[in-house]
Amino acid sequence: MVRLYTDDLSIGYGERTIIKELSVQIPDQKITTIIGSNGCGKSTLLKAITRVIPYQSGAVVLDGKIVAKENTKLLAKKMAILPQAPENASGLTVGELVSYGRFPYQTGFGRLSTKDYEVIDWALKVTGTSEFKYLPVDSLSGGQRQRVWIAMALAQETEIIFLDEPTTYLDMAHQLEVLELLQKLNREEKRTIVMVLHDLNQAARFADYIIALKSGNVVKAGTCEEVITKQVLRDVFQIDAEIGIDPRTKKPMCTTYNLLRGE
Template sequence: MRLAAESVSLGYGAEPVVDEVSLEIPDGLTTVIVGANGCGKSTLLRGMARLLKPISGQVVLDGKAVHKQPTRAVAKTLGLMPQSPVAPEGITVVDLVGRGRQPHRNALQRWSAEDDAAVAEALELTDTLDLADRVVDELSGGQRQRVWVAMALAQQTDLLLLDEPTTFLDVAHQVDLLDLLHGLRETRGTTVVMVLHDLNLAARYADHLIAMSGGKVAATGTPAEVVTADRVEQVFGLECQVIHDPVSGTPLVVPIGRHHRPSAHPHAQGA
């Protein structure tokens, strides 16, 4: 395991949002963190990406506390795509993606053929090569999100953390982007860790699922192990049935909702 959390507590004020969480991220697989709003899933990802300093405990990358390593050295191993990043005005796609090369260049080094090749590969992988000379501001939401992923790919890291990469995308673009990330695991063996809102997409694309609730880890394992009707009710407060996804065979959550509850149903919790 290259990336792990050791009883890490994270937060923005006095109260920890993530409370003494320990977990390991399996190498070369896709790990998805799910949970209700405010459960601490994004905070945990930010802590693993060293954007937040732990209140206690530590995040370990390659055997050493990530906060004690030089941030530039970490950037060669660990890529990050934060939630809804904003591109500087007027920047072109190649220029933005090229900035992903930053950790591999020192202040005096000129742009190299290797950098060109890395950017070209990132654009090809994300299917954005034909947008290369366009201005990022003028792209659609789906295209822009792909370009940001391309920037993280140009960084050529073994681990890639993404905080809700599918936010603001319609369902077709969500599937596109997740397919793209899934492909990375196949072609490059990249370890992907992401926070996702949609439990069904999470169940479909995750090899390893982490369910969080109230700042703690409620369950970890394969989607089939984690996504059960009881657990979904416990973690999300959602009454549901879990069936087999007819396409992928992964668990599929079907919410019941107030209007479809059998009148004789014993539970009467409002949700």
């Protein structure tokens, strides 16, 4: 089932076109990862789909409606985005930050309702951050902060969550912690997860569907087995990769690679 897709989407900055006439589908209730080299348009695509930036032509369609024409609060009840570098939360406690996720549901003077507090506590519990509720966000480790930002996105009660490189600047253990949390949200809460990842093996391990971009175009989209191949990685990254099988997940993994020179 596909609720969200782009149709001939073109995005650019000024006279420079980053993505031209791109059509992709986002499978519902699955984990989709977007891979590609730096500057290929991964983050730009995420921002355009979620209406953070405008696009030049084409359309983003969710549930049969053009996203660009949707009411802002209604859209915020359907999709949430966690950017690569979240805004500074200095001076806020964890609970206060997560409460910002309730903005689409607030009316009048913006006071939190009993329902809001229940959802905030639920989001903290699901992300394993309840114990930090009254602590300053600045006092947490990188992995803990990332889980709190995910809790804020969860508090929006959206069915689709976008994340731009959610493991950046985290050590290996915290990267795995965040990705396992997202996988849990997908499997247990049926959330559609769309994220940009740099690590190919993380993308293969956690994704149901992968979109490989190069210069704003889709080189290949499909299952991990269809995308993590020697030819696709050659085309996308200009590397000569050796592909093996992850002994734990049985999914393909890049075991080693060399740069392709002069091709």
